[in-house]
Amino acid sequence: MSPLSLCYIVSACLFILGLKGLSSPRTARLGMFGAEGAMALAVIGTLFHHEIINYTWLAIGLLIGSIVGGTIGLRVPMTAVPQRTAFSHALGALAATLIGVAEFERHGAEAGKVLMTALGFEVVIGGLTFTGSLMAAAKLQELIRGQPITYRGQNYVNMSILGVIVVCLVTLVFSPGNAFLFYTMVGLALIFGLQMVIPIGAADMPVVIALLNSYAGLADASMGFVLMNKIQIITGSLDGTSGFLLSLLMCRAMNRSAMNVLFGAFGKVDPEAMAAAAAAQAKGTVRSIQADETSVLLDGARKVIIVPGYGMAVSQAQHPVAEFANQLGKRGIDVKYAIHPVAGRMPGHMNVLLAEANVPYDKLYEMEQINPYFGEADLVLVIGANDVTNPAARSNRASPLYGMPILEVDRGKAIIVLKRSMNPGFAGVENELYYNPKTMMLFGDAKESMNKLLAAMKTGH
Amino acid sequence: MTSDLEIGLYIFMLAGFLGYHVITRVPPLLHTPLMSATNAISGISLIGSLVIAGADHGTLSTVLGTIAVACSTTNVVGGFLITDRMLRMFKKTPE
Numbered sequence: 123m124s125p126l127s128l129c130y131i132v133s134a135c136l137f138i139l140g141l142k143g144l145s146s147p148r149t150a151r152l153g154m155f156g157a158e159g160a161m162a163l164a165v166i167g168t169l170f171h172h173e174i175i176n177y178t179w180l181a182i183g184l185l186i187g188s189i190v191g192g193t194i195g196l197r198v199p200m201t202a203v204p205q206r207t208a209f210s211h212a213l214g215a216l217a218a219t220l221i222g223v224a225e226f227e228r229h230g231a232e233a234g235k236v237l238m239t240a241l242g243f244e245v246v247i248g249g250l251t252f253t254g255s256l257m258a259a260a261k262l263q264e265l266i267r268g269q270p271i272t273y274r275g276q277n278y279v280n281m282s283i284l285g286v287i288v289v290c291l292v293t294l295v296f297s298p299g300n301a302f303l304f305y306t307m308v309g310l311a312l313i314f315g316l317q318m319v320i321p322i323g324a325a326d327m328p329v330v331i332a333l334l335n336s337y338a339g340l341a342d343a344s345m346g347f348v349l350m351n352k353i354q355i356i357t358g359s360l361d362g363t364s365g366f367l368l369s370l371l372m373c374r375a376m377n378r379s380a381m382n383v384l385f386g387a388f389g390k391v392d393p394e395a396m397a398a399a400a401a402a403q404a405k406g407t408v409r410s411i412q413a414d415e416t417s418v419l420l421d422g423a424r425k426v427i428i429v430p431g432y433g434m435a436v437s438q439a440q441h442p443v444a445e446f447a448n449q450l451g452k453r454g455i456d457v458k459y460a461i462h463p464v465a466g467r468m469p470g471h472m473n474v475l476l477a478e479a480n481v482p483y484d485k486l487y488e489m490e491q492i493n494p495y496f497g498e499a500d501l502v503l504v505i506g507a508n509d510v511t512n513p514a515a516r517s518n519r520a521s522p523l524y525g526m527p528i529l530e531v532d533r534g535k536a537i538i539v540l541k542r543s544m545n546p547g548f549a550g551v552e553n554e555l556y557y558n559p560k561t562m563m564l565f566g567d568a569k570e571s572m573n574k575l576l577a578a579m580k581t582g583h
Numbered sequence: 584m585t586s587d588l589e590i591g592l593y594i595f596m597l598a599g600f601l602g603y604h605v606i607t608r609v610p611p612l613l614h615t616p617l618m619s620a621t622n623a624i625s626g627i628s629l630i631g632s633l634v635i636a637g638a639d640h641g642t643l644s645t646v647l648g649t650i651a652v653a654c655s656t657t658n659v660v661g662g663f664l665i666t667d668r669m670l671r672m673f674k675k676t677p678e
Binding site: 133137138140141142144145146147150151154157158161164165168169171173174175176177179180182183184186187188190191192194195196198200203206207210211213214216217218220221223224225227228236331332335338339342343345346347349350351352353354355356357358359360361362363364365367368371461463468469470471473474477478480482483484485486488 | 587588590591594595596598599601602603605606607608609610611612613614615616617618619620621622623624625626627628629630631632633634635636637638639640641643644645646647648649650651652653654655656657658659660661662663664665666667668669670671672673674675676677
């Protein structure tokens with residue numbers, strides 16, 4: 123066994139321990155330091171690989187990557203983490219695809235069946251993940267409208283593209299020298315990636331990001347098979363499993379199957395939902411409230427639950443929210459945060475934003491933990507969260523949200539909803555919560571509203 | 584080749600099972616750092632790209648390899664930095 127193999131074995135071990143460290147916030151950083159060390163060990167070890175004879179280009183690549191990566195890693199604001207994540211999936215997939223092309227050009231017709239199959243998987247999964255992730259990043263950065271873009275027969279077009287890709291791949295395995303087929307396949311994979319993400323709305327991004335994470339892992343693992351690089355097979359497999367598990371969790375939190383997310387285009391407003399919404403509207407009126415009137419509601423309150431959603435991220439309201447909670451804490455009021463698994467644009471998004479605002483993590487409660495507490499809450503403050511609080515998910519069979527696990531905000535004694543306008547959420551469904559007699563709407567930008575609330579609370583006493 | 588493939592498939596499968604058990608223990612609190620961490624770790628593709636960029640297999644290989652090195656390095660450096668930035672922020676209520 124060469125010293126390099128030994129390096130790789132140690133690295134693989136430390137990577138796994140690093141992920142294990144993430145099972146608790148107390149051990150997470152230590153685990154990651156281990157993983158960083160492992161990466162350094164593997165990379166430095168590889169620099170002594172006997173096949174490397176020219177260091178010029180490789181040094182240039184390392185330098186560019188370090189500068190770009192360093193800038194992104196240190197500068198990206200926490201609100202932009204979802205798009206950074208999507209972008210990094212794109213980069214990882216691009217690397218796998220390019221290596222696949224390079225290896226195809228090198229081996230060409232001499233590639234055996236095994237190598238060709240691995241190469242095929244590498245460039246196909248890599249290619250579709252590359253364009254799909256770029257599209258997701260563009261939607262998250264709002265370079266492209268977040269609404270789903272759909273047309274008639276979309277699924278048939280996608281299925282045909284996928285069919286042609288499979289035919290190309292199978293043919294290539296038996297006649298590996300066919301460059302035309304190979305590049306057709308790569309091109310179609312790139313198109314398929316775009317097609318896959320175009321119909322998906324911004325609210326479904328947590329699932330899509332997790333799924334692309336999984337694909338990026340699989341592309342990586344196939345690259346491991348092409349180069350017969352065992353450590354890469356391990357990390358690719360870990361990455362693939364992690365992404366897949368997260369996307370399953372996200373799907374469960376939305377009560378939808380992965381198939382439904384990929385082929386369903388959730389954002390469409392169907393007539394049935396419109397009818398249900400109209401019915402809801404007929405049921406009651408919306409009461410709005412001004413920020414300075416809210417301090418009355420806090421008089422005598424002992425328990426408050428804050429429900430953050432994507433609206434909080436958009437207006438960067440996490441800091442005033444945390445300040446507000448601090449002020450309540452000083453008055454002896456118990457404050458908890460209720461985090462829905464799909465709140466925000468990626469798994470765990472809200473937790474990171476609140477942690478950034480110095481909210482201690484033991485105040486953040488998962489859906490199952492917090493739901494029993496809503497009944498005791500004197501006041502529930504919903505900040506830019508919508509569909510995940512809609513009681514229709516529990517009671518209204520006609521609603522497209524029916525069956526989705528929600529935060530049971532409507533059981534609170536009084537509810538204030540901070541919202542920009544009465545526009546429905548991404549599911550295109552009216553929220554029955556807003557027509558609840560216990561609910562008061564505080565319209566406006568979340569950050570401004572929070573600042574007004576803070577000011578009102580300070581002058582109120 | 585066949586035996587190599589066999590070993591590779593075993594590794595792939597076992598790592599998948601291991602990943603399943605390790606990752607189900609990660610609380611939703613840390614799901615965002617988990618994603619950037621697995622992302623940084625899978626930047627290990629850098630080692631394959633390094634060999635291809637430096638082995639002088641021809642201009643095309645070198646160019647594609649160099650771009651791949653730059654991409655993977657970006658993920659490794661950026662991924663670990665942002666993971667640590669996030670993890671540093673998670674604090675408990677002071678006693």
